[in-house]
Amino acid sequence: MLPSKTLLIPLAIVFATSLPASAQSKKPAKAASTKPAKIAWYGTWKQGLAEAKRTDRPILLISAAPHCRNISGMW
Amino acid sequence: MDRSFLSKPEVITASRDFVCVRLATYESKSEAKLLKAVFRAQSGQLENTVFAILSPDGKRQLVRSGRSPGFAFFGAQGVASSQMARTMNRIAGEFKVRNKKTKTTPPLPTLANLRLAVNVAACDNQPLVVAYSPKADERKQLETRLAKLAWSDDYIGQFLYVSVGDAKAFKQLGGDIKPEAGVYVIEPGEFGVKGDVAVRVEVSDDETKLRDGLSLAVVTHQNRQKDMFRHNSEGRRLGVHWKTEIPVTDPRSLGLSKGGRPGRRRR
Numbered sequence: 001m002l003p004s005k006t007l008l009i010p011l012a013i014v015f016a017t018s019l020p021a022s023a024q025s026k027k028p029a030k031a032a033s034t035k036p037a038k039i040a041w042y043g044t045w046k047q048g049l050a051e052a053k054r055t056d057r058p059i060l061l062i063s064a065a066p067h068c069r070n071i072s073g074m075w
Numbered sequence: 076m077d078r079s080f081l082s083k084p085e086v087i088t089a090s091r092d093f094v095c096v097r098l099a100t101y102e103s104k105s106e107a108k109l110l111k112a113v114f115r116a117q118s119g120q121l122e123n124t125v126f127a128i129l130s131p132d133g134k135r136q137l138v139r140s141g142r143s144p145g146f147a148f149f150g151a152q153g154v155a156s157s158q159m160a161r162t163m164n165r166i167a168g169e170f171k172v173r174n175k176k177t178k179t180t181p182p183l184p185t186l187a188n189l190r191l192a193v194n195v196a197a198c199d200n201q202p203l204v205v206a207y208s209p210k211a212d213e214r215k216q217l218e219t220r221l222a223k224l225a226w227s228d229d230y231i232g233q234f235l236y237v238s239v240g241d242a243k244a245f246k247q248l249g250g251d252i253k254p255e256a257g258v259y260v261i262e263p264g265e266f267g268v269k270g271d272v273a274v275r276v277e278v279s280d281d282e283t284k285l286r287d288g289l290s291l292a293v294v295t296h297q298n299r300q301k302d303m304f305r306h307n308s309e310g311r312r313l314g315v316h317w318k319t320e321i322p323v324t325d326p327r328s329l330g331l332s333k334g335g336r337p338g339r340r341r342r
Binding site for chain 1: 225
């Protein structure tokens with residue numbers, strides 16, 4: 001007789017938690033790659049310019065004030 | 076800050092061939108001088124936002140500069156951002172970016188200091204990674220280790236970074252943090268003034284633990300939607316006041332007309 005569905009789910013959980021550490025540590029890395037992609041920004045002109053000169057890449061430059069009427073936390 | 080262009084997938088993909096620099100307006104005198112030279116606003120003053128695409132030496136403007144990408148790329152929302160991506164791809168082609176494959180990892184892209192970094196992280200609604208050690212060489216090693224992850228496909232653009240050498244800088248976060256050398260992932264408070272330690276990795280921990288720490292921070296990060304009116308109203312009620320390094324000069328923020336005269340504030 002096959003195990004019922006109510007028994008299969010707890011068995012699956014027991015199996016997953018007994019995975020070797022190396023396999024378990026890979027799981028968070030996969031979760032990270034599911035987040036939407038974003039632009040990677042240099043935060044200072046000095047650092048960005050040095051990298052642009054080093055790699056001969058053009059520069060995408062943005063500046064914005066990190067506050068709205070002196071209330072921080074919002075561009 | 077512009078959201079209609081910079082969050083579009085095609086623009087993000089195109090940005091990988093560029094060095095992307097985002098400055099905080101009014102937080103550096105020298106950077107303010109550069110920004111004024113890059114975009115001369117009608118008011119004659121440095122204004123809150125600036126956009127430009129520049130040559131690698133930073134001296135030549137490759138598209139029309141302005142307050143936002145909308146100054147250079149026109150049309151309906153999707154059309155303009157596609158135009159921006161196409162232009163960026165064309166520029167990258169002209170500089171033969173993809174033919175120049177650098178073997179070295181770029182440096183860790185850091186913000187100027189912890190105070191500003193927590194604020195920018197709150198604005199971006201992103202976790203902040205702090206490389207801390209009072210020893211310069213140890214801090215440099217942490218930055219190098221983090222850089223490899225920062226530029227990897229799993230983590231690129233997911234965090235903001237700052238390097239800190241003085242333990243006193245952590246006092247502003249609130250709580251009773253007594254920092255020890257290593258990596259801290261900070262969840263910024265709503266107003267970017269305080270923050271909570273979400274993950275801590277010791278300097279002696281190996282790469283697997285460092286990677287797992289960052290992954291945990293990404294997965295557990297709470298995406299907070301902010302409403303400008305409510306945010307400002309609550310901030311004023313709580314007495315939040317961000318002091319800029321140099322005075323704000325945007326006429327719109329000062330309640331002036333574009334010509335600098337008092338007038339009805341443009342919305």
